[in-house]
Amino acid sequence: MSMHNHVAFVDEWGNNGLDFTKKGRGGVPVSTHFIVVALTMPKDDIVQAEEVLERVRKKYFSKGIIKSSTVGTDHKRRKLILEELLKAPFQIFALVVDKRQLVSEGLRYKGSFYKFLHGLADRELFKIFPNLEMVASQRGTNTFMEGFIKYVHQTHIANLFNESSFGFVNNQDSLMVQAANFIAGTLARCYDETVITDQRQSFVDLLHPRLLTIKFWPDVFEPYLVKTTSDEQHYDATLAELSVKLANDFLHRKAPSQTPHVIDQHTCLSYLVFHFRHINANRYISSFEIIEHIKARRGKAVSLHYFQTKVIAPLRDAGVLIASSSRGYKLPASEADLYDFVNHSNTIIEPMLSRIQKFRNQIRMATNGELDVLDREEYSMIRKVVD
Incomplete structure (x- = not known):
């Protein structure tokens, strides 16, 4: 099946705070997890999917938009909505990152936090769909999405074989992005310590038939090191x-x-x-x-x-x-990395030794060979090299 005509509607849940002892903006607790959801489908199915979602929106949200936070802790209502929502022909890609593990890995700088997430989401999504169009809602600056779009452009657009493109919509306009928001909020109730519920299993069971992949980080089953291809500088x-x-x-x-x-x-x-x-x-x-x-x-x-x-x-x-x-x-x-270090050091060491040698020779000549500045015991190593 060609993935050329696939589109993904993406939304996020969680915040970028990394200090779990503090409350975030507006007294909201700092989430323990960060969740990215992409609803993927062939473009031909969009109209049908939107018809299903519009019925759900009218029935449960009257004049508003489909939004996870509107339903909050009303689990019964959430299950009813999910059952109807999942009749739409999309598949769910989800990325669930435990931010507490990021901090224990030494990641406290927010710029790096998003950089890491962008790489992870991008790697996992494009592994499945090499040519994917994406739609996300514009939520102002300094959000995960804003940087993710830049990242996708830098990583993929340069590659002419790749036709991925990224579009921004107003969140109010796209029913599909609203549905992604609802599912991300539901997954939060299965994994995030600030909103986790005893209903988590029934939510996961409901979503399961539609889950294309759910990727956890850290993944305890992953091999110890980053996978690299053999042509990348002969990874050793x-x-x-x-x-x-x-x-x-x-x-x-x-x-x-x-x-x-x-x-x-x-x-x-x-x-x-x-x-x-x-x-x-x-x-x-x-x-x-x-x-x-x-x-x-x-x-x-x-x-x-x-x-x-x-x-x-x-x-x-x-x-x-x-x-x-x-x-x-x-x-x-790789071996190349080792030579990088030695070469880099060599560009510093060689000129310095050459300067010391000139300095020593000038002094020797001026004192008729009586004063050798490298004569001291402490300089025996430099003396060996220079000689």
């Missing part, structure tokens, strides 16, 4: 596992420390591991992104010099493998 599983193991050894060893720079090392390394395992084992992360992350955790900015000398350097001294290039930092996952 042994090296990748070693990188993660050495990083985790450091994190467990230094966990209780209260020293600010050790906490910053912890923040930086947790983020590198998290990114490596769950987002992209091949991407370098810029100093700026990691420094923003440290700033979000400690509440104040740190300088690039501090970051290089008090965070990255001590991690390497402690035996953690961190590759670097002009693009930033990462845990190494």
Whole structure:
């Protein structure tokens, strides 16, 4: 079956707060989960689906729109609505992310939180439908959807074989987006600690026949590391596992420390591991992104010099493998990453040694060979290299 004529109506449930002790905006508790729902169908079925939804809307929401929060905790009413809603010919794709696990993985910077979600939703959706049109409601700035649309454009539109496109509608206009909202709110009542109900099983049972896929993160059944294709710079599983193991050894060893720079090392390394395992084992992360992350955790900015000398350097001294290039930092996952690090270091070391050599020769000549600045015991290693 060709997926070229498929369309997905997308909505979200939850907020981007990561501090679960606080109440969010307007006294709303910070959700423990973030849920994305896409209702997918061939374009030819839209008219039929909308007829079903319009009947549901008139019957249960009179003049209003189909909305999960309107039904709230009236579970009996929710079940009746679901039974009729599910007569429409769509399938449900759902992504359920436990945000508490994100925080324990070291993800406290909201910019990164959405970035992670965008990558996850995009990967899972486009795995099933390589050419998908999407429709979502415009809800103002700084929402998951706004960034997701940018992400999809950057990731897919550049690829000419891909015809995915994204449209915005006013939430009031699209019955399909309203239905996505209703189902996302229903799934929240099955998983989110702030609204979970003892009716969760009956909701899941109702939705089950229409569930194309429900993806949980973290997924306990997923393999330990990000799957990468063999052509991606010859991904080396042994090296990748070693990188993660050495990083985790450091994190467990230094966990209780209260020293600010050790906490910053912890923040930086947790983020590198998290990114490596769950987002992209091949991407370098810029100093700026990691420094923003440290700033979000400690509440104040740190300088690039501090970051290089008090965070990255001590991690390497402690035996953690961190590759670097002009693009930033990462845990190494391939031989290419290792050479990136050595090459990068070499561009710094070689010119310095050459300067020391010139300096030494000038002094020697000026003192008729009597003064050798590298004569001291402390400089024996540099002397060996220069000689």
